[in-house]
Amino acid sequence: MFSQIGGYYNGSFVPHWTYGSQVQTFRARGQHVHTYIYAQFSGRWQADQMLNYYLPRVTTPKGSIVALDVESGNPDTDSVLYALGRIKAAGYTPILYGYKNFLVNHINLQYISTQYPLWLAEYPDYSVRRYPNFGFFPSFNNVAIFQFTSTYVLGGLDGDVDLTGITNNGYTQNTNPTVTQPVNRPSNTQKQQPQPAANTYTVRYGDSWWSIANRHGMNMYTLAQINGRSISSMLYPGQTLRIRANVQTNQQSKNSGSTWRDALGDTWHKENGTFTSNTWLNLRWGARTSSSRIALLNPGSTVKYDAWSNHGGYVWVRQPRNNGYGYVVVRNAVTHQAYGSFK
Structure with missing residues (x-):
């Protein structure tokens, strides 16, 4: 749930006085509440003026999202990057919201997307819409949230899809336990390999x-995947991450080649096939229901897979991707x- 703390219009402030009570009410219900600022600004001076006013008034927790809603005025790339950097330095998750057409015509959105996640809006009409139409998905690099309607219910309410799990930021900890792996002892006949990484790593500033x-x-x-996160997830100094991405590969090679155990202790079986869904399903970065989501698959979606595993009450399949596995x-x-069906 996103609550608007207020707006900034090239020097003028329009605070939303219901922001504090909204955050309090929805947090009491156990919902993940985040903040956004309607941000019509140009230049670093206006960015400072806007954030000096609003950042101290944010009541959502550290690590949660503070989004800049940039959809009007004459924004410039430098000041947008500067403002997002200030939000990050304040301890929140920065994200840029807007309509793709407006943003690409005013700022270097491609470059910004390499630094910060995007929350893009695109929908065919203003009819009440409860499910996303991915035919209107604003394809772009690093889209973390897709807003598919402004009329989720009659009277108006934005409807969004979290594609990466970024809305967990500020609310959930890494619940996957640290797995201690046995020490690898390469034989004398093996080629010299890079020094194996430690099992865990503590995040530094x-x-x-x-x-x-x-x-x-x-x-x-792969690093994000084995920790049940995505590369859009916020890292904090002192946070412990599992590493050793090569565990699955090493274990697979030591077995028959058709069955292996991964770093989380789950048994996988080699099998190539195609799965076609008959309902809405989450494609995730890891084979856990708590893992960060890559995309919401609509009925009729096809997934080419190369392995399957039965654990946690479900049968999972693994989809090879250019940047790892889904x-x-x-x-x-x-x-x-x-x-769904298989073939």
């Missing part, structure tokens, strides 16, 4: 998914109800 992964010879998407539930392991 200034770290990013990329820097940690690069330091340990890993892919940043995972989706395809069957209830208890009732044996399938969520």
Whole structure:
């Protein structure tokens, strides 16, 4: 749930006085509440004026999202980056909201998307719409949230899809336990390998998914995946991450090649096939219902998979992707109800 703290219009402030009570009410209901600012500004001076006023008034928790709603005026790339950086420095998750057409015509959205996640809005009409129409999805790099309607209910209410799990920021901890792996002892006949990484890593100030992964010879998407997160998830100094991305590969090679145990202790079986869903399903970065979501698959979606696993009450399949693997539930392991068809 997003609550508007207020608006800024090139020097004028319009605070929303219901913001505090909204946050309090919805947090009392156990909902994840985040903040956004309607931000019509140009230049760093106006960015400072806006954030000096609103950031001290944010009542959602540290780590939660503070979004800049940039959809009018004459924004510029430098001041938008500067404002997002200030939000991050204040301890919140910065995200840029807007309509793709407006943003690409006013700022260098491609460059900004390499630094910060996007929350893009696009919908065909203003009819009441309860489910996203991905035919209107504003394809772009690093889209974390897709707003698919402004009339989720009659009278008006925005409807959004969290594509990465970013709305957990500020509210949930990493609940996946640290898994201690056995020490690898390569034989004398093996080629010299890079020094194995430690089993865990403690995040330091200034770290990013990329820097940690690069330091340990890993892919940043794989690092995020084995920790049940996405690269859009906020990192905090003192946070413990599992590393050792090569555990699954090593274990698979030691087995028959058709069955192996991954770093989380789940048994996987090699199988190539195509799954077609008959309902809405979450495609995730990890084979856990708590793992961050990559996308919401609509009925009729097809997933080409190369392995399957039965654990946690579900049957999962693994989808090879350019940046790692995606995972989706395809069957209830208890009732044996399938969520689609296989071939």
